[in-house]
Amino acid sequence: MSDARLRIRQELDGFLASVEQRAFKTALYAVRDEDLALDIVQDSMLKLAQHYADGPSAEWPLLFQRVLQNTIRDHFRRSRVRNLWVSLVGNLRGAGDADADHESSETDFLDAMAASSGHVAESTENIMNRRQTLHLMERALEKLPARQREAFLLRYWEGLDVQETAQVMGCSEGSVKTHCSRAAHSLAGMLQALKP
Numbered sequence: 001m002s003d004a005r006l007r008i009r010q011e012l013d014g015f016l017a018s019v020e021q022r023a024f025k026t027a028l029y030a031v032r033d034e035d036l037a038l039d040i041v042q043d044s045m046l047k048l049a050q051h052y053a054d055g056p057s058a059e060w061p062l063l064f065q066r067v068l069q070n071t072i073r074d075h076f077r078r079s080r081v082r083n084l085w086v087s088l089v090g091n092l093r094g095a096g097d098a099d100a101d102h103e104s105s106e107t108d109f110l111d112a113m114a115a116s117s118g119h120v121a122e123s124t125e126n127i128m129n130r131r132q133t134l135h136l137m138e139r140a141l142e143k144l145p146a147r148q149r150e151a152f153l154l155r156y157w158e159g160l161d162v163q164e165t166a167q168v169m170g171c172s173e174g175s176v177k178t179h180c181s182r183a184a185h186s187l188a189g190m191l192q193a194l195k196p
Contacts (some may be wrong), residue, residue, distance in 0.1 A: 008053060008054070008057075009053075011057055012048075012049060012053050012057075012060070015057065015060050015061075015064075016045050016048070016049075016064075019061070019064060020041065020045075022157060022158065023041045023044065023045075023064070023068055024037055024038065024041050025157070026068065026072075026153050026157065026158075027040040027041050027068065027072060029138070029141050029142055029149055029153065030072045030146065030149065030150075031072065031075060032142060036075070040068070040071050040072055040075060041068070043071050044064065044067045044068040044071045045064075047067045047071070048060065048063060048064050048067050052067075061158075061160075062160070062164055062167060062168060065154060065158060065160065065168040066167070066168045066170075069150060069154075069168055069169065072150075076146070133191075136191055137187070137191065139190075140186075140187050140190035140191055141153070141187070143186075143190060144183055144186060144187065147169070147179050148179045148180075148182055148183035148186065149183065150169060150179075151165060151169060151175075151176050151179035151180050151183060152179070152180055152183035152184065152187070154168055154169070155176070155180050156180075162176050162177060165180075
């Protein structure tokens with residue numbers, strides 16, 4: 001293996017290691033199955049390595065997010081087809097994943113959460129409260145419609161801007177803003193309802 005190839009491979013390995021945990025969480029929120037989420041992440045990493053390793057490394061983050069989201073969508077497409085066939089031959093009904101929309105105003109409660117947590121030495125009570133809030137956040141994220149969850153995670157979990165998120169999702173910037181706004185509004189309401 002040439003020095004250039006070895007360097008690209010090491011750089012790609014480093015990039016994939018850096019996104020692995022966040023990608024796993026993103027897939028897990030979507031499919032709600034740890035083994036399946038792990039498979040989706042591994043498939044996405046393989047696709048990136050096979051098709052885009054020779055491209056500029058600066059493009060890998062967006063490309064990987066696009067590949068990951070497409071792999072998640074492919075899973076749901078295959079599931080719908082499989083469920084359709086099962087319902088035609090047997091007694092099970094196919095499950096859809098409709099994207100319900102909710103009216104909302106733009107709210108960014110994550111900024112408020114970040115501001116309230118700070119980087120000061122935390123008490124045990126604060127650490128437990130933060131963990132509980134994150135757990136509630138994960139439960140609420142699972143309940144969001146797929147496109148809202150995708151937009152929200154890309155913007156606030158992955159830190160992509162609106163334009164980059166639109167590229168990954170294959171939609172307009174206006175749609176990204178709408179999905180994020182609705183997701184933030186829904187999450188704020190769900191978090192209030194889930195708090196003990």
